[in-house]
Amino acid sequence: MFKAIIFKEWLKIRWTLLIMFLLSVGILVNIWVNLAYGLRFSNPSDFWAFIIFRKYVFFSFLQYFPPVAGLGLAIAQFFPEMHRDRLRLTLRLPLPENLIIFQMNIVAILAIFSLFLFNLIFLLVFSSIYFPSEIVKNIFMVSLPWFLAGIATYFGVATILVEPVWIRRILMAIIFYGFLQTFFQPAGIYSYQKVIIFLVLLVFVSALGIYYAVHHYQKGLA
């Protein structure tokens, strides 16, 4: 059964995943080219000093990508399900409904995780051509909260999509927008070092909410 769900979910998300993949490659290549250009056309020492002492984040544009990817995949997966109440059919499969949702989430999370891992490795590999390990480590620490936010976005948007009541959807979206701000304090200026574990915990907490929305959906509740 899980195989069938994997296949079904794959059919739903594959194009979005491909678009997100290409988008991230585009963003990363753009960052890389800009970085190489900056280093070529300025004094490399000044460039390093700018990163080290002025906390310049040359890859700051990347922060917008993970939430967009999370949003895109959640929509690709759950929007078709909400159309004409198809989710009701999905949940009729001979499996506990929560397990079906869990397996759907697993498929999407594996996709998002591979995408983000690829992005992170790509970013760190080309950065380490130009920068010593101290700076590369900092690049990792600065970008990690963004990727965690991407995963949280997926769960949040999925929950909001499944939730049947419009007013609650809107209020959830507002709260969730505020919640995501936690992951996006000005890049480089503030350091997340001491709260990374806490952010991971928040992502896990955000993964649970969808079962409440599914319950509402099933019972058709206000």
Place this chain on the structure above:
Amino acid sequence: MLVKIARLSLILITIFTLAIFLPDFYWKAFEQQVYRPFAQFSPVLKDFLVTKASKKGPHYYDTKGHTYTRSEVDSLLPFSNARQLLFENRFPDSLDGKKIDPEEVRTNNFTLRISPSDINQYRIDMYPLFESQSGRVRLEMPTSFFRITKRMEFINAADNKIEEKLSSLFSGALQNFGFQFPAQLIAGNPTTRKPFDEGYFIVDASRHLFHLKMVKGEPFIHPVPIPENLKITHLVVQEMNLREFYALMITDDSRIFLLSYPDYQLIEVPVIDYNWNSTDVRIIGDLFYRNVMCYNEAGLSCQVCDRNYHPVASYQEWWGSRYQQKAGIISEYLFPFSLQIRQETTMFIGLFLRISGIRSLIGIGVAVLLTWIFLSVRGFSVKRNWLEFVIVMISGIFGFIAIILYPPLRDKF
């Protein structure tokens, strides 16, 4: 069961988010600006001259209650207003029977400011080592940056490769002076916009302090003896033409020392109410005095001393924290606690929880009542949903909003 946990997770996220944003939004809407005073020591009055902004503009007064005009202040503080006085041809020839010269005044004026967030921040531990005697007037940015881990390594910024020759030269020299790798603290002033270069002050793995710079391509290293009981938390190096001290040193028990020229004598700076974790300290020096100003959240403490760092006068003023304002008192009724992920005193994101005092019980009481009404109106059993009350008793208004947004599960449909 899973659905119940799911609901709790949504409630938790809602409370967490509201506890950050509602108080923040509240303060943005209602906080009154507190005008912080700025106290300078007048060498003419031998008293503090306090400048305080207000909606009508700044006003100036001394500790005896006299008020002054802007123009009077200029002449009462001839060192910090030297340029204005010169412009108006009012600069005094002498003060306290001592001849004063504008150029000398300029050289002796300095300000050092150290905020807690300068200390509480993540550092990428790589630094440029300037050539301190290049024979050029201006300092030049070197091509490489150093790290001090298992040894001292220079990495060329152009190709990201280790400069082996320079690295072994400096590592060997440090070793000869008994330096224990790795470095715990590296402090310098990594800018070319300074009159000259004094290199770096470095605390090694066994807490010994070393002065390191590059002189004509060669390492200059000087061990600086520090009493065993002093644990260095922070060092500030700021090259000044005055050449009175190499660096300012803050210890973990919040004492401030200067490392004086030329023989690295430690001079303790007298200071009132200083805590490096929460106080913004400014040291304002002039030809006659050193004024050490400590700004805390709720007050200002100044200690003025002479050029030998003997206390001369002190001044304190309190304006109270924002929780003593009307808006602050109301906020305590409204919010049982508030969360911040950022604080002024640190550049590290954290969870900074502030629990409101006894006043919050009233707000919580109202929230509990509203929860009871909400549950009754919506036909939920009050008895069976006791957990809702526990949530609201802990989180007040935040929990109440979360419960309205995510009502309890019904047993029957």
